[in-house]
Amino acid sequence: MRQSKLFIKTRRETPSDAETKSHKLLIRGGYVKQITSGVYTYLPLGWKIVKKIINIIREEMDAIGGQEILMPSLTPASLWEESGRWEGFGDDMFRLTDRKGRRYALAPTHEEVISEIARTFVRSYKDLPQIWYQIQTKFRDEPRPRGGILRVREFIMKDSYSLDASWDGLDESYALHREAYKRIFSRCGLKFLVVKASTGVMGGKESEEFMVLSEAGEDKLAYCDNCKWAANVEVAPVVDRGERIELKYENSEMVFTPNVKTVEEVCAFLGIEPKYLVKSLIYITDEEPVMVLLRGDHEVNETKLASILKNPRMATYDEVLDLLGVEPGFVGPVGVKIRKIADNSVKYMKGFVTGANKKDHHLIGVSLDEIEDVEFYDIRSVSEGDMCPNCGESLSIRNAIEVGHIFKLGTRYSESMGVYFTDREGDQRPVIMGSYGIGPGRIMASAIELYGTENSMVWPRSISPFDVHIIDIAMDGDEIYEMLQNAGFDILWDERQESPGVKFNDADLLGIPLRVIVGKHWKEGKVEVQDLWKGESRILNKGNLINYLKENS
Template sequence: MRYSKLFIPTMREIPSGINAISHILMLKAGYVRQLAAGLFIFLPLGWRVLNKINTILKEEMERIGAQEISMPILHPAEIWQQTGRWYTIKEEMFRLKDRTGRDMCLGMTHEEIMAWIASKEIKSYRQLPQIWYQIQTKLRDEARPRGGVLRTREFIMKDSYSFDVDWEGLDRSYNLHAEAYHRIFTRCGLKYYQVESDPGVMGDMESHEFMAPTPAGEDDIVLCDKCGYAANIEVAKSQFPTLSPLNLEYKEVYTPQKKSVKEVAEFLGLDEKYFIKSLLVISEKNEPVLVMIRGDQELNEKKLARIIGEFRFATAEEALDIVGVEIGFIGPTEHKIKKIADLSIQKGISYISGANKKDYHLQGIIPEKHFDAQWTDIRKVKEKDNCPKCGNPLKIEKAIEVGNIFKLGTKYTEPLNAYFLDKDGKEKPIIMGSYGIGPARVAAAAIEQNHDADGIIWPKSIAPFDIEIIPLNMADEKTIRIAEDLYEKVTEIYNSFADRHMEVLIDDRDERPGVKFKDADLIGIPIQVIIGEKVLKENKIEIKKRRTKESKKVPINKAVVEIVNSYYETY
């Protein structure tokens, strides 16, 4: 491909307010342009990268026996209504009516449609197992699109779905996908972790996410370097921190205008870990719930939501109406409302909390003696907490979610009547799994993990081109002749490892060397072949590796072999 014929609109300046490195470099290097909030156009270089990633996805899906199909983006509402997600998914779903007034939506995922087609076509256990996949557009009305292509309103996703006769079959399909995902992300050149995750609106069973660590990540993942424990912070656990008993007399103490745990602890000269935070929330059923967490810990709202559903914190007026005292002085004693307490609040230890009386706190509160509650894990894991499996200190990293796998069971097949007859003639629901990868997220994560001050450094498997030939003086006939000869010969070389020909870009523009070098580093092709008058005088050309900046001069008559060898040596 000739640079002069390829649309690569590089930029020197970027709009303000853009922070993610992948967003900055995709704009500067001419890979994408933004149409509107959360809507991106993939330009030729960007689309080549996505196609490289999609090729890897297809190869690995077919390796596990998955069959490619294509589902519509526009869905009739009644299918989503049958599973209930039409009502539980809120503003994220794009909804519309067709010209007849029929409710429709734009597909944010395809579990319903896949289960629907399975209900129509799969009738016998002899037709199972099945794995179907597609690489298709999805749409979600994100409240805050951000991070460039990391969080958008329209995006392409590889989503696959398994259909099995039993739970053991689901385990096999789940493991097949996990293994395939490890191969996919390794082939794409990513550093990644498979972590335990929250299934969210997808289902209530086992799920994992594949996370690419980077400071630009939107998620926190909890990791143990010793035993390999890995989990999204939304579900992560750690060993519960223990307390030495503190002998506190059971009595009210005057704490004028002191409401927060920090304020009261400082006022009384006690450690925050001997306090109980009492938080009044309102559940999605409009019921008040008193939530208790140890004073030095933080509530994990995702964990609490899995217990009581979506919730919100009570207003000052609601607190006065429900418990008769203003926020900051609420305590766990006396109330008849539902109580949920974190397991870090030890039984038999005396604590301090609100006295349910303005300007007063109550000390000497002993769990199960002075109050009872539903005891469960609702706290957020912190850096250096001890691993729940081996006790080693945990670390927390920022990461980008690039893929996920879910065990769905019969969540979608039962409401959509996707049943089959087993070998005994009994009707049973198909057991289902769902598995997704975002190609654009893979590309962005690769940039976040592979860049320097000059631009992108693509892993060679997903780079838009393998090699860039850079003739520096387009007015010099010898330079042009050698550049064209190398371009022709290297392009013709068959790359048996990738089962394709070498993909070569030649920068045939009549531009200054500085411009060509800057653009080459910016777009990030793995190997640069530099043809300049100075080295040509030695009858040589220069080969430079984009990642290491290592360069070497090689004789022209050995250039083709040296270029190919340098490509294979790169990561």
């Protein structure tokens, strides 16, 4: 392709609202254009990359027996009401009404539609297993889109769904996907990790995420530099080290702490560190209100809480006042009758400070035996320096981009939506399902986060928009262009009337990893070839060019 004909507009200046590396490069290189918050157009260059990524995904999905389908984005409310996710998705779902007043959702994911298809066509164990997939646009009304293309409200996703007759079958389908995903991300040139994750609104038994470590990532991973063990902090278990935390008080007593509410304020007021505090959080559940006790320097993990309590949510200010007669900030466990669950770390605390359940007062020197009926669980998030559950070394917390997520759904949708098959014995049994997602746009952004800067990029060969970039400084590259095209390369030929500086800077933005420069050596019939991945550059006779490129691509 002649670059003068290619519709890309690179920019000299980075737009002021771009923050992450990938966002800046994507805009500066003319790969994408934002239309509104969290909604982007892929311009020719960006789209070419996404198409390459999608092709890799397709090949690997087909290789595990996946069959491609295309489901609609416009989906009736009734389907979502059956599964309970019309409410479950809440404000994250784009909803609309047609002229007759019927309600629809723009699908944020497709378990419900798959279930609808499966329940009409899957009748017998002989129809199973199945893997169906699609590459299609998803809509999620994110409260806050960010990072350019990293978190958006409309995005392409490859989603696949496995249907099995047995749990063993699900394990196999899941394993097939797990391996296919590893091949996909490797082929796209990413460095990634597979980590245990939370199932969230998808529901189901267990899930794993495919993560690319990056500062720009929004997920947090507990990561062990020593043994490489990693898990999403939402589910990473805390190893109970039995760390004793003790303040020397003879007896507990009440102290006057006027208007001192937060952990920081209490610490500053009393001149102690947060770890000597027990903070008390009130949660409302489907069954009862619960007091959650944590060390002052720890953070509650709501994913873990949700595995112990039914639908926990933090109580509002008024609810706390109502329940305990004291405002949040002075709440404490002593003498309180409601159910109390504490993090394991609280077991080893003595002489601690906590709220007195009286306005402007705290208790100091409290010990556990003053608190009735406490249950202990792992309910806090791991933090920097906690112990690796695998090797015992210290963990660090790293940001990561979620590029894929695989779920063992089980019967969550087949039971609620009536997806049953007849087994060998003639009995009706629910189909066992799995669901598996990949974000091609995030793969593209991740590659930039890994290999780019705000003015330059080197694309992995497999997803590069072109194979070779001819930078024609001599303005005489026709022969080379034709030669390489005839040899089967996908070429971008910069034959524009521009100064060398412009051409090289644009080339840096485009990131095509092989460059042929027709320039000052051309009068001797030589060109310069640069391999950006190897960091190599050499001057070759034009006759040797094709061989060199074939050997190096």
